[in-house]
Amino acid sequence: MKIPSKLKRILAQLGLLIIAALIAWQELHRPPTIPSDVYPYLTSLSPALVKQCINENRTSPTIVLEELLAIRSTLPEGEGLPLIDQLKGSVPFSDLDWGAIPQKNQKIVQRHWEILRKYTYYQPGKYRFPVIGKTWFEDSFGADREGGKRRHEGTDLFSKEGTPIVSICRGRVEQLGWNRLGGERVGIRGDDGNYYYYAHLQYISPALVKGQQVQAGDPLGTMGHTGDALTTPDHLHFGIELPNGQWINPYPFLAVWQYWGEHRDA
Numbered sequence: 001m002k003i004p005s006k007l008k009r010i011l012a013q014l015g016l017l018i019i020a021a022l023i024a025w026q027e028l029h030r031p032p033t034i035p036s037d038v039y040p041y042l043t044s045l046s047p048a049l050v051k052q053c054i055n056e057n058r059t060s061p062t063i064v065l066e067e068l069l070a071i072r073s074t075l076p077e078g079e080g081l082p083l084i085d086q087l088k089g090s091v092p093f094s095d096l097d098w099g100a101i102p103q104k105n106q107k108i109v110q111r112h113w114e115i116l117r118k119y120t121y122y123q124p125g126k127y128r129f130p131v132i133g134k135t136w137f138e139d140s141f142g143a144d145r146e147g148g149k150r151r152h153e154g155t156d157l158f159s160k161e162g163t164p165i166v167s168i169c170r171g172r173v174e175q176l177g178w179n180r181l182g183g184e185r186v187g188i189r190g191d192d193g194n195y196y197y198y199a200h201l202q203y204i205s206p207a208l209v210k211g212q213q214v215q216a217g218d219p220l221g222t223m224g225h226t227g228d229a230l231t232t233p234d235h236l237h238f239g240i241e242l243p244n245g246q247w248i249n250p251y252p253f254l255a256v257w258q259y260w261g262e263h264r265d266a
């Protein structure tokens with residue numbers, strides 16, 4: 001059978017259209033690439049410094065927290081203060097007189113400012129602290145586990161069994177139920193692209209199903225000691241995995257979110 005040339009043309013066009021659609025679909029679903037300087041900077045910030053900036057920001061509301069934090073986390077006090085004074089006098093960040101500060105250092109401050117604006121972990125009210133009520137936790141990221149066979153890839157937050165656990169952000173339920181180490185666990189794919197892992201729960205919220213959307217503050221379950229935490233005190237193991245599979249230290253974020261939660265109305 002001879003295919004008419006008009007039909008051939010249509011088929012060829014249809015083929016091209018399908019290829020274009022496939023490429024577009026792949027582009028849309030590719031995990032976001034994150035510049036390599038973003039999380040090393042964010043996780044290097046000391047919670048004490050962030051809290052200091054939060055309080056300074058309260059007394060000088062003309063300053064934006066990210067501007068203050070970018071300056072204080074990058075420059076020594078003597079170089080930063082004249083800039084902060086200008087911000088207090090309502091000079092916009094983009095119009096700062098940098099004085100004798102070398103261009104190279106100006107660029108670093110500006111880069112840190114960009115990171116803090118785009119990756120909103122330290123901005124007020126963007127993320128929630130995952131445990132409701134009194135909690136104890138310390139920075140144990142990277143500590144030995146199983147006699148050095150693996151490293152601790154998160155933060156353990158201790159409280160009583162049954163303490164409510166909530167989602168730190170908006171996202172979708174990606175994992176739900178039992179795994180060997182985590183016990184009863186919930187994995188949320190945040191709208192920011194990162195994977196948030198809540199492990200050793202006593203109970204998972206019965207309302208949760210895979211694929212479901214959750215908001216920041218939505219209940220995920222209650223604290224327990226399931227999985228490899230069977231013989232340890234009740235705690236939530238909380239982890240953050242970047243789209244490239246790298247686990248980062250959640251401790252500085254948690255310390256600041258807890259502070260925000262306690263001082264929301266201050």
Ligand SMILES: [Zn+2]
Pocket residue numbers: 152154155156236237238
């Ligand atoms: Zn842990």
